[in-house]
Amino acid sequence: ITSHSGVPWTPRSDYLSHLQTCDVVVSTALHEFFGVAMLEGVWAGCFPLCPNRLSYPEIYPSECLYNTNNQLTKQLRQMCKHPGLAKKKWDRVIDKIDLEKYSWSN
Numbered sequence: 001i002t003s004h005s006g007v008p009w010t011p012r013s014d015y016l017s018h019l020q021t022c023d024v025v026v027s028t029a030l031h032e033f034f035g036v037a038m039l040e041g042v043w044a045g046c047f048p049l050c051p052n053r054l055s056y057p058e059i060y061p062s063e064c065l066y067n068t069n070n071q072l073t074k075q076l077r078q079m080c081k082h083p084g085l086a087k088k089k090w091d092r093v094i095d096k097i098d099l100e101k102y103s104w105s106n
Contacts, residue, residue: 019044023086024079026072029054039102047086047093049075061096063089 010018019025025041026049034055042048049072050056052065066072079086 016044019046022046024049027051027056035059039099042097043099045090047090059097061093063093
């Protein structure tokens with residue numbers, strides 16, 4: 001884990017605090033068993049953008065999935081051009097993602 005300050009291996013609390021300042025969490029994974037970091041980002045309030053493969057379609061609604069790098073780039077550009085868009089999208093999908101199912105209490 002590298003924080004925004006560039007210091008590797010930051011404490012977990014710093015990592016989670018940093019996530020709470022972000023708007024979007026992105027995965028470009030080609031090989032992933034589950035995607036814990038993506039769930040951590042969503043839990044922190046980030047809108048997830050995931051490839052439409054691996055375990056992601058089982059966890060995230062279609063609004064969070066992309067099929068091509070061009071689709072990912074287009075979505076990221078839109079979010080950069082329109083501050084607040086990621087938060088609006090997160091508000092629309094958060095009820096479709098069962099975070100409790102993946103919490104440590106389960």
